[in-house]
Amino acid sequence: MTSPVTPIHSRDNAFVKELRKLSHDSTAYRKQGQVWLEGDHLCRAALARGLRPAVAVFAESFWPQAPEEWKQPAAKVVVLADALFADISGLESPARMGYLLEWLPGQVPLPGVATVVLDRVQDAGNVGSILRSAAAFGFLQVVALKGTAALWSQKVLRAGMGAHFGLHLVESVDASVLEALQVPLIVTSSHQGALIQHTQLPWPCAWAMGHEGQGVGPAVEALAKLQVRIGQPGGEESLNVAAAAAICLHASALTAPV
Template identity: 55%
Template sequence: MNAPVQPVTSKDNPALVRLRKLAADPGAYRKLGRVWVEGDHLLRAARQRGWRLDLVVATEAAMQDPALAALVAAAERALVVPAALFKGISGLESPAQIGAELLLPEMPALDVTAASVVLDRLQDAGNVGAILRSAAAFGVRQVLALKGTAGLWSPKVLRAGQGAHFGLRLIEGLAVADLQSLQTPLVATSSHTEHQVHRVALPRPCAWVMGHEGQGVSAELMSRCALTVGIPQPGGEESLNVAAAAAICLYESHRQQA
C-alpha cells in the first residue's frame, strides 16, 4: 500500500487537533471512537495482529528512517509534520517520532467460559497496562474492567501494555452484577487465608480478581469469590504491588496447567 502522504505545518489542522485531544484526555477515546498509539513498537504490534493503521503521523526525520517510512507506507493515510508539531501531540518527554490513530474496536461479548482477569477499580494506568501485558504473556485472553478502573484504551495504559491490547478481549465499564454469568470461578488474593497460591489446586480455568491499589477487592466482589489465596512474602512487606501480584498469580495458573 502507498498511503497518501500529506505534509502538515499548521497546529490547527483538524486531524492534529483531534489527536492532541486523544493524547491528552484519558477518556477521549470513548467519545471519539478512536485511539492514539505512539511509537513504532505499538504500530508494529497492531499490524501483526491484523489491525489497520487508519492514520499515521510521522515527523520529517522519521521519513528518513526506512523502517519508520515503511510503517507510513502501510497506512491508509499519513501526515508528515515538523518535530515541534509532533511534540505537541506526544504524551512522552522524548517523542517517538511516529504514531497512529486507530479505530476503537467494538466491545466484544463476554466469554463466560474463558480464563480471565477482573480489574476492580484499579486507578494507576501503569498497573493496568502491566497486568494486560502479563495476561497476554500467560495466555489469558479476556480482561474485564469494572467501573472505576483506568480506561483500558487510554494512551498511558496502551504504552504500559506494550502491544498486549491487540491480542486481548477487553471489556470495560462493568458492574459486579455483570459477572454473574461467568462460569469460571473467581479467585482473589488475600492476606487473611490459609491457602498459599503455589500450594493449592487452582480452578482451571479461573478468573483472577485484582483490586484497587489502596482498598483492595470490594466486599461485594470478594463475597462472590470461590477461592482466596495468599502470596508468600518472606521479606516481611505488607503487600505487593497489584501488577506484581497479578503476574505471580497468572504464572502460577500457567504452571499448574503445564
C-alpha cells in the first residue's frame, strides 16, 4: 500500500528548500541528518540492502508510471512539479525520482575487519571509486580522516554507484582512531617498500590511501606495519589514488580466505 501522497508546486516550500540544500551543499547532510539519493540506480541499491527511505520523491510527469515497489517502502511520498525537480537536481539531466534517507553521525570504527583508510583524499570521484573497489574486493569498512571529501556528498554518492550501502562508513575522524582497528595498517609508496606482488599481505588488513598530491601523511605513516610499492615499468608515476587503491585491494582479496 502506497503512503499518502503530497503534491508540491511552490519553489518556496520548506521541503523543497531542504532538498535543494542537500543536493547542492556537500556537507548539508551532517546538519540536516538526511541524505538525498537522486536517481533510480542509487534508490534501488539502497532498497536492495534493506534500507527504507523516510520520503520518496517523484517528478510529476513520472509519478503515474513509477513502479509500485519504488513507492511502497517510503513512509511518505512527495510529488514535485517537473520544474521544481529540475531546480533541486544536481545532475545535468535531472533524474525523475529520489529518496531521502535518515543519516546518523557518530559511527565508530569496527575492530578486526578489512578496512580502507582515506587520508585527505579530496577528489569526490576518487573517493567514490575507492568505495566501489572496497565493496567489490571484500573490504567491509571505510574510515575517512579529516580533510577527505564528504562521503555522503552528491558527487561521492554518484561515483560510488551504491557501494555506500554495503560498507560501514566512518568519517571526519583523527588518525588516532586507527589504533582501534586492530588489523595491520599498510601504506603505499612509489619508491619505498617491497613490490606488492612480492609481498605476503596480511588478511584482514587496513590499506591507507593518501592525498592525491602529498600521499599518506606522517601521522598515518607512523602507524603503518607494512609499506609496499606498485611497480610502474612504463617509467611514469602516473597512477592516481583510485587506480592504486584498486590494485592494492585486489591484491589483498587474492589472499583472503574463500
